[in-house]
Amino acid sequence: MKGIGKLGLIAICRLLVLPTWIAYRLEALFVDPDKAFHGASQAMSLWPGLLGEYARREFYRLTLEACSDDCCLSFGTILSKRGARIGRRVYVGTRCTLGLVTLEDDVLLASNVDVLSGGAQHRFDDLDTPVREQGGTFTRVTVGADTWIGNHAVVLADVGRRCVIGSGAVVTKPVPDESIAVGMPARPVGRRGERTPGKVGE
Incomplete structure (x- = not known):
């Protein structure tokens, strides 16, 4: 019964996100598709709770270059590029910002x-x-x-x-x-398996 209920929730969420998907597709006919996608992602980020997690996943399965059926993108998380790829069992916490990324399994x-989307998104060498x-x-x-x-x-x-x-x-x-x-800029201070868990900040 639990599996049937989950499938039902997925189907409901797919239907619920269709209006947002259609609006995004129509807007993309007139403006930059990534800009249209970014706006739709902002709207989807505001769905709370478990329903929101399922709805976001279904929306991104319809729109991203790749998105697994068992990832979790939490409340407030916004994506700006349709070319993003989300692997299996990926968890993204609240209020994250993702650009042209690949998050592996x-x-x-x-x-x-x-x-x-890298460190060269804005040029600033021309003072004029x-x-x-x-x-x-x-x-x-x-x-x-398997990166945290x-x-x-x-x-x-x-x-x-x-x-x-x-x-x-x-x-x-x-x-x-x-x-x-750790740090700004980040530098390696050890390797997995060589330090005690939970001591990353030392």
Whole structure:
């Protein structure tokens, strides 16, 4: 019975998100598709509770380049790029911001984590041109499988598999597999299996 109830909830959520999906598709005919998607994502981020988690997943399964059927994207989380890829059993905490990302299987993001589209989204070298008019480059940032990223971290570069990124860290350079990295900018301070669990902040 539990499985039947879950399937029923999924079906209901798929129907509930169809108006938002249709509105997004129509808007994308007239404006930049990523801009239209971003607006729809803002709306979906405000659905509370378990219903919201299921509804967001169904919406992103309809719109993202890849989205698993067992991920969880929590309240307040906003995505800005349709090219994002969300792997299996991924958990994204509340109020996260995701750009052109790949979150591989079993990635855990705590609350208020920003995984952006690289570190060159805004050029600022020309002093005679406003920053907003100088353009930038959006690059895919990959977070490897079984990686945990703590609260308020900012990720601008790839993070390897089986890593731990401490709370408040700012990742500006690629982090090797199985690293524990902390600080601003983030730097490796150990490897998984070599430190006592729960001592990331030391």
